[in-house]
Amino acid sequence: MSEVLRTNAASFAIAGKTLLDRVDLSIDAGELIAIVGPNGAGKSTLLRLLSGDLRPSSGAVQLRGKDLSGYPARELALRRAMLAQHVNVSFPFTVEEVVWMGAGEFERARAAPFVEAALREVGLQEFRSRTITTLSGGEQQRAHFARILVQLWGSEAGHGPGILLLDEPTSSLDIRHQLDLANTARRCARNGTTVIAILHDLNLAVRFADRIIVLHGGTIAADGAPMQVMQNAVIDRVFDVELAIQLDGTGRPFVLPELAGVA
Template identity: 60%
Template sequence: MTAVIEARRLSKRVGRATLLDDVGLTVAAGEMVAIIGPNGAGKSTLLRLLSGDLRPSAGEVRLKQRDIGSFTPRELAARRAMLSQHVNVTFPFTVEEIVLMGAGERSLRDAGPFVDAALDEVGLSQFRERQLPTLSGGEQQRAHFARVLVQLACGEAEHGPGLLLLDEPTSSLDLRHQIDLVEAARRRAAAGTAVIAILHDLNLAIRFANRLVVLAGGRLAADGPRTNVVTREIIRDIFEIDALVHQADGVPYVLPQSMRAIETGI
């Protein structure tokens, strides 16, 4: 399948710190990829480089066979949508106004069907007139996800399937809405969108994607099918956790009650 996003030997340095070191990644149209790894592994840095929000110290990112730095902000917004890890809104915007922001310069009349569909998909149709700061953390996160879905839909209506980037999108969600988000992302992938998400919950990452990318210390530690990546050895080496890994219908899963930290002597 056609590559939507391609990272070639990406590195990012800030002062003397190397946040990402010689990472390569290619994601095709319709593919769902979960990025996992311990804190400080470089996951969010990689996503921000893939989004064009950061410029690499070395290497390049190509979006739809074009250097990502050559896009104007408007062109970029029409071809990739990103849900950041932390989005704080303190002004009294309504949920509908926040979601409509994903449509850029389009009016509610023009973008109304996209807004309605996104609000319905995240289960917030009845909250559209509520001011965002009055919602719970999980509800606010769902509103921002709806905003990103509108941005993606508007861009794909003009330019075809694009790229959806999600940085810890389930951090404030309850179990039901975590599953709903995964299913929403899966529907986008089935329509040809390339989807990449950072997830901390291993079992949720396994449910989310067939392909897992593991980062550790700013470097690519593993990249492949979940059956090859989710192993007791990799979990021990990367996360310093000993855990039992089982399979059901060929899909691995980690038994949380079996997890125990490995003594490192530090």
């Protein structure tokens, strides 16, 4: 696989506080990555650096060998799509209108199939005429995920596989829709999309990702396949809890938080 994103000693500081400290990463096309870590570990900061939303205080972030700061905003929008952690819509747009926002400058005839596919993907076809502010938090989150899918798919149709960045995309979703989103992300990755998501649920991260990056105190505490990362010593040190890592019938690691003790 070819490298898509790279960080070289990337750091970010604000108001005298270092949120991310000299992070080195290499991310290949088609990878499916979960970023995990405790609150304040630097997860959202890293994702915003990878998206180009933030510039590193020192070091560099590159997209296909070119510094992210060298890409015009319009070109970046054609190469990566990002779902932010909090998206607030106060105007009475319908669900369909919100999803259409992902089409940007695409011709309507070209974008229409992607809009329909995205609504089906998140199960909101019957909600298309509903005002988004009348929906539950989880339904709104699914609508915004559909919007991002339209942006991604429309761009990929003309420019090849892109990058999908998701900041806590399952925070308001029930179990069924968490799994649906994970399956959508996996299908995108199989088609060559690079998918990077911040997740708090370690069990979902294992199910979701082929690679898990663990952040702690603004640095990388672990990086590798779920079996490599989900180790008692790593989880105890990073999350400050004692968790017994167990294996399911397929050999996949999982944790039972209700059995945890404070380290």
